[in-house]
Amino acid sequence: MNDIRLSKWRFHYGDCPEAWYKGFDDSSWEEVSVPHDWSVHMPFSREYSSGTGYLAGGIGWYRTEFCLPEELKGKRIYITFDGMYKNSQVWCNSYYLGKRPFGYATFRYDITSQAVFGDAVNSVSVKLDHRDISDSRWFTGSGIIRKAVVTAEEPVHTEYNGIFFTTPEVSKEKAAVKVFTPLVNETSEEAEVTLTHSLVVKDESFLSFRTKLSLSAGERREVTLEDCLPSPKLWSVKEPHLYKLVTEIKASQRNGSLISTQNYETMVGIRSLLFTPDKGFFLNGEPLKLKGVCIHHDAGCLGAAVLPSVWLRRLESLKEMGCNSIRMSHNPHMPELYDLCDAMGFLVMDEAFDEWENPKNKWWNGHNVYPPRHQGYAEDFPQWHERDLTDLIRRDRNHPSIILWSIGNEIDYPNDPYCHPLFETMTGNNDKDKPAAERQYNPNKPNAERLSVLAGNLTAIVKQSDTTRPVTAAVAFPELSTRIGYIDALDVAG
Numbered sequence: 424m425n426d427i428r429l430s431k432w433r434f435h436y437g438d439c440p441e442a443w444y445k446g447f448d449d450s451s452w453e454e455v456s457v458p459h460d461w462s463v464h465m466p467f468s469r470e471y472s473s474g475t476g477y478l479a480g481g482i483g484w485y486r487t488e489f490c491l492p493e494e495l496k497g498k499r500i501y502i503t504f505d506g507m508y509k510n511s512q513v514w515c516n517s518y519y520l521g522k523r524p525f526g527y528a529t530f531r532y533d534i535t536s537q538a539v540f541g542d543a544v545n546s547v548s549v550k551l552d553h554r555d556i557s558d559s560r561w562f563t564g565s566g567i568i569r570k571a572v573v574t575a576e577e578p579v580h581t582e583y584n585g586i587f588f589t590t591p592e593v594s595k596e597k598a599a600v601k602v603f604t605p606l607v608n609e610t611s612e613e614a615e616v617t618l619t620h621s622l623v624v625k626d627e628s629f630l631s632f633r634t635k636l637s638l639s640a641g642e643r644r645e646v647t648l649e650d651c652l653p654s655p656k657l658w659s660v661k662e663p664h665l666y667k668l669v670t671e672i673k674a675s676q677r678n679g680s681l682i683s684t685q686n687y688e689t690m691v692g693i694r695s696l697l698f699t700p701d702k703g704f705f706l707n708g709e710p711l712k713l714k715g716v717c718i719h720h721d722a723g724c725l726g727a728a729v730l731p732s733v734w735l736r737r738l739e740s741l742k743e744m745g746c747n748s749i750r751m752s753h754n755p756h757m758p759e760l761y762d763l764c765d766a767m768g769f770l771v772m773d774e775a776f777d778e779w780e781n782p783k784n785k786w787w788n789g790h791n792v793y794p795p796r797h798q799g800y801a802e803d804f805p806q807w808h809e810r811d812l813t814d815l816i817r818r819d820r821n822h823p824s825i826i827l828w829s830i831g832n833e834i835d836y837p838n839d840p841y842c843h844p845l846f847e848t849m850t851g852n853n854d855k856d857k858p859a860a861e862r863q864y865n866p867n868k869p870n871a872e873r874l875s876v877l878a879g880n881l882t883a884i885v886k887q888s889d890t891t892r893p894v895t896a897a898v899a900f901p902e903l904s905t906r907i908g909y910i911d912a913l914d915v916a917g
Contacts, residue, residue: 427573429502429547432457432487434566438550442484443514445546449486457485457571460564462553463726472787472796476562480553485567486546491575493541498575499609500538501583502547503531505569505758508727510552516545524803525811526553526563527720527754529818531583534573557787557796560777561719564727569757577683578609579616579638579674584817586689588668589891593695593707598655600630600693604670605645608638614674614682618646622691623667624656638674657707658692658823660747663768665690665823690765692823698893704826706770713770715748716741720756731759738767753777753832753897755815764824772895773819774829775812779877780804781840781869783833791856809884816888825892830881832897835874838862843871 433452441447465479491500502515509526512519516539520532539545553565587603602620619633632650656664668689674682697705704711722729722737734757741749748770751760754777764771777783777800784795812830819825835841837849839861847864882894 427489427491429487429489429571429573430456432459432485432567434459434461435484436461436481437484438482439484442486442550443517443519443548445517447486447548452484452486455485457487457567458569458728458730459485459566460568460726460728462563462565463724463728469788472557472785473789473792474561474786475556475559478556478562480556480565482554483551483566485549485551487571488544488546489573490542490544491538491540491573495575496540498535498577499533499580500535501531501574501576502534503529503572503574504567505529505571506755507549507551507567507569508553508563508565509558512550514546514548524807525800526568527756528811528814529569529755529758530814555798557785558798558800560783560785562721562727564721566728568727568729577672577674577685579614579672579683580607580609580685581605581670581672581687582607582643584814586668586670586687586821587889588689588691588821590693590695593655593657593693595657596654598652598693599649600652601647601649602668602670603645603647605643606636606638606672607643608640608674610674610682611640613640613677614638615677617671617673617675618648619671619673620648621669621671622652623669624665629666652693655693658694658765658768659707660711660768660770663692663766663823665692665765667691668821689821690762691821692765694823696826696892706826711747713748714746715750715770715772716746717750717752718756719752720754729757731757731763734760734763738763738769741769742767748772748826750774750829755818758818761819761822761824765822769824770826771822771824772827772829773815773825774832774897775815775881776800776804776808776830776834777832778804779808779831779834779874779881783836784839793856793858808881812881812884813888816885820889820891828885828889828892828894830878830885830894830896834896835871837871838864838868840868841871841874842866842868 432455433449434455435452461483462478467477471477471479506527510524512522515534515537518537582605585605589601590598592599608614616638617635621628621631630652658664668691670687672685695707721727722733750772751774753774782797782799782801787796837846842864848862885894
């Protein structure tokens with residue numbers, strides 16, 4: 424089956440408590456195309472937050488319908504959302520699937536148990552709650568701001584974002600190739616599995632390697648295969664050569680009868696990375712200066728529902744001006760942007776969070792106009808940070824363009840709120856008109872040494888899914904970092 428792109432939805436601005444119900448009449452709702460940002464269509468008003476563009480948030484509901492062919496019975500059915508801002512709740516055919524607070528997360532739900540097939544219609548309802556619009560220091564948008572897709576997989580398959588392609592040794596003469604694949608048998612019988620990986624360019628296979636194994640009913644097993652590719656075409660900013668990694672999972676009964684064949688395609692690149700304290704960054708053994716920019720997830724006046732063609736135009740302009748690297752400020756971006764960076768030869772710092780367990784000042788009545796508000800991701804960080812960070816790493820780790828993971832952006836503002844006795848008084852770049860008492864050390868505020876602990880924990884989470892890239896964080900005040908060992912925590916881990 425080809426993926427079913429859920430583009431046509433009906434939208435209602437405001438709460439509608441009964442809209443989760445499959446039989447709900449939404450005929451009066453507005454017809455919209457997803458991705459969709461309702462905030463960018465709203466009138467500007469000072470009653471809303473200056474930090475998020477003086478545009479309304481609020482509550483919004485979306486509903487859509489789709490059919491699944493009868494022949495998909497017996498397969499696993501999933502619905503994937505690339506990003507919904509924010510506090511999403513999802514129902515399928517009146518059954519509640521779950522919630523996700525983080526508006527930039529890519530995640531999926533298994534709807535196999537709820538799905539119906541043939542002429543029967545499947546219904547999906549989504550509620551988003553963005554009433555706390557002083558939750559960011561940039562325009563976030565509101566809505567299903569990235570694509571939504573329904574997919575089907577065979578009962579013997581790999582985990583979601585489970586395939587991990589690495590190249591432990593790379594030279595112009597040869598590249599060591601290693602592919603990690605967690606296999607899952609969701610049938611009620613033992614399966615004889617043949618796992619095959621092939622590196623393909625324009626339908627020509629340059630390397631193919633496989634293994635055979637048995638999986639018991641319900642078994643999950645991690646499989647790592649290794650081989651060597653002679654004379655690889657290396658990925659670089661000037662020549663971003665890509666290979667298509669084709670993964671085939673063929674499952675049969677012990678008597679040889681075919682159960683299923685599942686294929687996955689992953690675009691990958693072969694390159695080596697090296698950061699040194701004395702000589703800087705090396706790509707494929709050659710020194711390279713990073714000439715970069717920071718970009719947010721939106722497209723200015725076009726809002727947060729950005730089409731890939733918009734990013735293509737922007738990236739072409741950046742290439743023309745000599746840019747070779749991009750920092751994804753300050754959260755996961757849409758998947759298509761990373762694909763473009765792979766294809767066009769940009770180096771990427773992929774960033775997870777703008778704040779951790781304590782919030783930053785959010786300006787709602789003009790920049791640096793006191794008092795601030797303190798809404799935002801810090802409210803969800805304690806419960807959700809591990810899942811959100813892990814999902815980011817697993818989603819993006821096969822992109823050759825990504826050379827750094829960033830676990831946070833300027834989370835250390837001294838005395839705002841993190842304090843340390845080393846800094847009795849501190850003035851920073853966002854301290855215009857700040858009351859004098861807020862610039863002073865206060866032992867009742869969070870201790871800045873806590874940041875070292877958090878940095879170590881976050882780095883360990885990254886390393887559980889990827890050890891091939893360093894981990895860093897954007898630090899507002901290097902003096903604070905070096906004095907309390909925050910940088911040391913990052914350097915040791917990454």
